[in-house]
Amino acid sequence: MTLILFFEQLLNGIQFGTMLFLMSSGLTLIFGVMGLINLAHGSFYMIGAFSAALIAALTESFWLALLASLAGAAIAGVLIEIIIIRRLYRRDHLDQVLATFALILLLSEGVRWCFGAFPLYLNIPNILNGTVPIFDNIIYSKYRLFIIFMGFLIALGLYILITKTRLGIRIRAGQNDRQMISALGVDISKLYTIVFAIGASLAGLAGAMIGAIQSVEVGMGEPILILAFVVIVIGGIGSIKGALVGSILVGVTDTIGRIFLPELLKVFMEPSNATSVGSSIGSMLIYILMALILIIKPSGLFGKS
Amino acid sequence: MIIEKFFNKWIMFFLILIPTFGVIFDEPYFITLATKVVILGIAGIGLNLALGYCGLISLGHAAFFGIGGYITGILSFHALNDEMLFSWPVVVSGSSEMLIIWPIAILVSALFSFIIGLLSLRTSGVYFIMITLAFAQMLYFFSISWPNYGGEDGLSIYMRNSFPMLNTMDPISFYIISLFWLLFSIFISLRLINSPFGMSFQAIKQNEERVKSVGIETFKVKLLVFVISGTITGLAGSLYTDLNRFVSPTVLDWHTSGEIMVFVILGGMARLYGPLVGAAFFIALEQTLGSYTENWQFWLGLILILVILYARSGILGLFDKKLKHEK
Numbered sequence: 001m002t003l004i005l006f007f008e009q010l011l012n013g014i015q016f017g018t019m020l021f022l023m024s025s026g027l028t029l030i031f032g033v034m035g036l037i038n039l040a041h042g043s044f045y046m047i048g049a050f051s052a053a054l055i056a057a058l059t060e061s062f063w064l065a066l067l068a069s070l071a072g073a074a075i076a077g078v079l080i081e082i083i084i085i086r087r088l089y090r091r092d093h094l095d096q097v098l099a100t101f102a103l104i105l106l107l108s109e110g111v112r113w114c115f116g117a118f119p120l121y122l123n124i125p126n127i128l129n130g131t132v133p134i135f136d137n138i139i140y141s142k143y144r145l146f147i148i149f150m151g152f153l154i155a156l157g158l159y160i161l162i163t164k165t166r167l168g169i170r171i172r173a174g175q176n177d178r179q180m181i182s183a184l185g186v187d188i189s190k191l192y193t194i195v196f197a198i199g200a201s202l203a204g205l206a207g208a209m210i211g212a213i214q215s216v217e218v219g220m221g222e223p224i225l226i227l228a229f230v231v232i233v234i235g236g237i238g239s240i241k242g243a244l245v246g247s248i249l250v251g252v253t254d255t256i257g258r259i260f261l262p263e264l265l266k267v268f269m270e271p272s273n274a275t276s277v278g279s280s281i282g283s284m285l286i287y288i289l290m291a292l293i294l295i296i297k298p299s300g301l302f303g304k305s
Numbered sequence: 306m307i308i309e310k311f312f313n314k315w316i317m318f319f320l321i322l323i324p325t326f327g328v329i330f331d332e333p334y335f336i337t338l339a340t341k342v343v344i345l346g347i348a349g350i351g352l353n354l355a356l357g358y359c360g361l362i363s364l365g366h367a368a369f370f371g372i373g374g375y376i377t378g379i380l381s382f383h384a385l386n387d388e389m390l391f392s393w394p395v396v397v398s399g400s401s402e403m404l405i406i407w408p409i410a411i412l413v414s415a416l417f418s419f420i421i422g423l424l425s426l427r428t429s430g431v432y433f434i435m436i437t438l439a440f441a442q443m444l445y446f447f448s449i450s451w452p453n454y455g456g457e458d459g460l461s462i463y464m465r466n467s468f469p470m471l472n473t474m475d476p477i478s479f480y481i482i483s484l485f486w487l488l489f490s491i492f493i494s495l496r497l498i499n500s501p502f503g504m505s506f507q508a509i510k511q512n513e514e515r516v517k518s519v520g521i522e523t524f525k526v527k528l529l530v531f532v533i534s535g536t537i538t539g540l541a542g543s544l545y546t547d548l549n550r551f552v553s554p555t556v557l558d559w560h561t562s563g564e565i566m567v568f569v570i571l572g573g574m575a576r577l578y579g580p581l582v583g584a585a586f587f588i589a590l591e592q593t594l595g596s597y598t599e600n601w602q603f604w605l606g607l608i609l610i611l612v613i614l615y616a617r618s619g620i621l622g623l624f625d626k627k628l629k630h631e632k
Contacts, residue, residue, distance in 0.1 A: 037431055087614055093431060094362050098570055099613045101563045106606030113600050224440050226559065229435045237431055280450045287443035291424055294436065298428045 010252060011261050017251025018151020019171045022206035023228035024235070024243040025158060026199025032238030033077055033174040033195045040080075041203055041228065042221025043107040046074040048204020048212035049220060054122040062125040068210055074197045081196040086189065097142050105224075112218045120216035122208065141144020147209050154202065155244055158245055162240065165167035171195060175238065227254075230290050236303025245301060250286050257285035310619060313578050320487075324480050336476040337548070338592070342585045344485045344544045349568035349580025350490045350596030356566065357575035360510030364562050365437030368421065368444050369414045369535040371557030373542025378552035379454055381462040398574070399552060403473070407543060409533070413588060414539020422531035435527045436561055439511055441573075445557040459553025465574045466547055483544055484501045491538050491577060497533070498577075538565070571612060571618025578581045582620050 050073025058064035162168040183189040235242025262278025327335035355361040383399025465473040572583030594601035
């Protein structure tokens with residue numbers, strides 16, 4: 001029984017991790033190429049979810065809604081990059097933090113203005129409803145498996161994009177030396193806009209996919225944004241490989257810790273205490289993990305020191 | 306600097322004028338608002354030491370604000386229910402005396418800033434920003450999931466804690482208490498900034514390597530600034546709980562860290578009275594915009610972006626420049 005539960009939670013952890021990867025890969029790419037700390041990344045997650053909910057309500061197609069989340073977040077990303085973010089690349093980290101914090105207020109309230117304060121819902125298509133058996137006696141939600149599949153597909157896509165395409169070469173060159181590639185005739189401001197839009201659309205897709213399990217509401221991006229920060233700090237800022245490893249690590253630790261820590265503590269203390277202590281520590285577990293990793297490696301697992 | 310001092314006198318004048326106005330026209334709401342400005346100003350003055358003077362971009366000062374707040378709430382909660390706080394190894398009971406609560410709040414905030422500082426200051430730059438943020442989030446989630454003190458719903462303390470000879474429920478008395486702490490924290494900051502220690506932490510902001518090269522252990526200096534900064538913010542948190550007679554996980558939320566940072570930037574970084582002006586501006590904005598539209602934060606965001614893009618030296622900086630031109 002516990003083994004089945006453990007396996008199921010492990011899959012939940014991986015599913016959570018793949019979504020974190022969609023968030024954190026964009027975040028780390030934007031930091032790596034443009035040197036920008038983007039606190040407003042969670043807003044694209046929200047914008048993606050709202051675009052999906054809007055299109056789903058109009059067309060009743062989940063697949064169009066997923067496309068809309070990519071497109072909506074990408075369009076918002078391009079506009080915001082051109083109007084505001086572009087002016088921040090040369091500024092210090094403090095200005096970036098504040099401006100993007102202000103951007104969160106602006107975008108959250110803007111969305112609340114347009115869509116109202118009530119949460120919207122996004123339905124899972126019939127084909128992904130229900131469960132599938134994985135091994136003999138383990139059944140698992142189809143939709144969550146779909147999310148894991150999408151997550152790995154996008155990780156693979158990003159890998160190909162970065163290592164095999166011309167755009168990828170430019171992005172890597174941008175990470176190494178910004179001045180040099182603009183001197184070599186690459187239109188750097190266009191490249192920045194593209195990278196920002198890629199990051200935003202990945203976040204938007206994550207928002208739409210999670211929005212179908214939870215609800216689509218204002219401020220939904222903030223908890224996951226902070227987790228994405230934890231991920232890239234653990235993985236090393238600027239490293240996509242680090243983002244992948246960090247995402248799975250954080251996703252699994254968080255999910256497993258919340259479920260099994262109270263159980264584990266019941267061995268040592270009374271059940272009622274164990275539940276409250278266990279769930280409190282369980283919610284802090286990833287931060288403890290982060291602190292431990294930073295004590296050993298201050299620049300993250302794959303970071304350049 | 307002389308011009309700034311001139312302004313500071315005006316600020317002090319307003320700090321006395323506004324509550325006097327409140328008393329004369331019997332508008333206790335004004336006094337409460339002014340108290341809120343003063344308390345948030347103290348929190349900002351705390352952060353300003355680390356952020357403005359030493360260049361430590363902490364996005365986690367909500368942690369200290371919240372710890373001060375929760376310590377006050379918890380002590381007072383136990384005093385109210387007449388329960389022991391813990392009975393082992395020594396018996397400790399709650400208290401509703403500000404004179405007992407303050408030292409405890411100060412000590413605990415200092416302890417937490419020491420631990421968080423010790424770990425976070427191993428890193429720098431972006432990592433530092435994100436780690437301080439993450440530590441504050443850790444405490445935030447802890448406060449939500451720990452059921453004993455209200456969890457997500459927060460903790461009400463019904464009565465303000467007491468202070469000898471004063472009725473703290475009287476708005477003007479509590480204002481005077483807060484004002485005292487404001488002046489005290491400004492005084493401490495002023496003394497620190499002009500001390501040799503202050504010179505070294507301000508130099509760290511300019512160029513840490515150089516400070517190291519003259520033989521100063523910059524890690525210790527930064528840690529000490531961080532602890533003092535966190536402690537002052539913690540004290541503000543303690544007062545804030547008393548002001549609202551309520552404390553909830555919201556004080557530990559990262560929006561609180563962001564807002565304290567906004568006070569510092571709006572007013573003008575590394576200016577003694579900057580955070581106070583920033584807090585006043587913020588509250589004034591909340592009150593005026595909030596009365597016109599529910600979505601006042603939209604306009605706040607817009608104003609902030611404009612300030613950051615075009616008026617980096619904050620409100621005091623704006624006046625400073627203007628006066629220089631006129632001369």
